[in-house]
Amino acid sequence: MKSLMQTLTTAVLGLGMLFATGCSSAVVPLQPTAGILQNYPTRSPLVKTMSLATQSGTRTANAKINVYADGMVALTGLPFFQQGNDRTCAQANIASIMNYWGVSTSYPQVVKEMNPMNMPTDVINVTDFLRKKGLTAQDYRKATLNYLKQQINNGRPTLVLVDFGNLSSEHYITIKGYNDKTGDILYNDPVEGANMLLDYASFDKMWQNTSLSAMPTFGDKYTRIAFDVAVK
Secondary structure, X not given: OHHHHHHHHHHHHHHHHHHHHHOOOOOXXXXXXXXXXXXOOOOOOEEEEEEHHHHHOOOOOOOEEEEEOOXXXXXXXXXXXXXXXXXXXXXXXXXXXHHHOOOOOOHHHHHHHHOOOOOOOOHHHHHHHHHHOOEEEEEEOOOOHHHHHHHHHOOOOEEEEEEOOOHHHEEEEEEEEEEXXXXXXXXXXXXXXXXXXXXXXXHHHHHOOHHHHOOOOOOOOOOOOEEEEEEO
């Protein structure tokens, strides 16, 4: 009985700490209002450039898809925002995607409107917020790597949720390119930086979000979840 009580007490204290840290105000680092444009850095020759204005008729006339000799297919024109030491990774990515699609905003503004109390961001919060800002937004579960590649080919940076090993390390990142020659995904991570690379196998494992799917409350709600966002 004593062991059970100790376990319950520890669990309650743990939840208390979770909510206490989750309810603190977000701390937004100073950075340019419109983010920083950091396109894929490479010495590999540029093979082809496709204008998104021609490809999909979007408002992002200056954004392009670059195809490099090393095999990388990468979007340009996607601003990068560095998040604070908090739970606003979704907001940093959302600010990036909104600006990409021509909806001017800043990371602090998105945090202020969407997550001022620094809480974890659920799927419905993402889609609802983007729709209110005049964009189309739809979440897809059990998406595939081929789906992400097609999104890039269509000029659509794609927000995904990945698992870095436990519930406290679920993290939103934005996919912006891929390389079938090397088997790598190119993404912006508001914690680690822009233009990060991860091999397909490692990415797919993290994309399963097993820490969440192991909980009966969530099931497969977050398994390989991806957000298709575009202008109307």
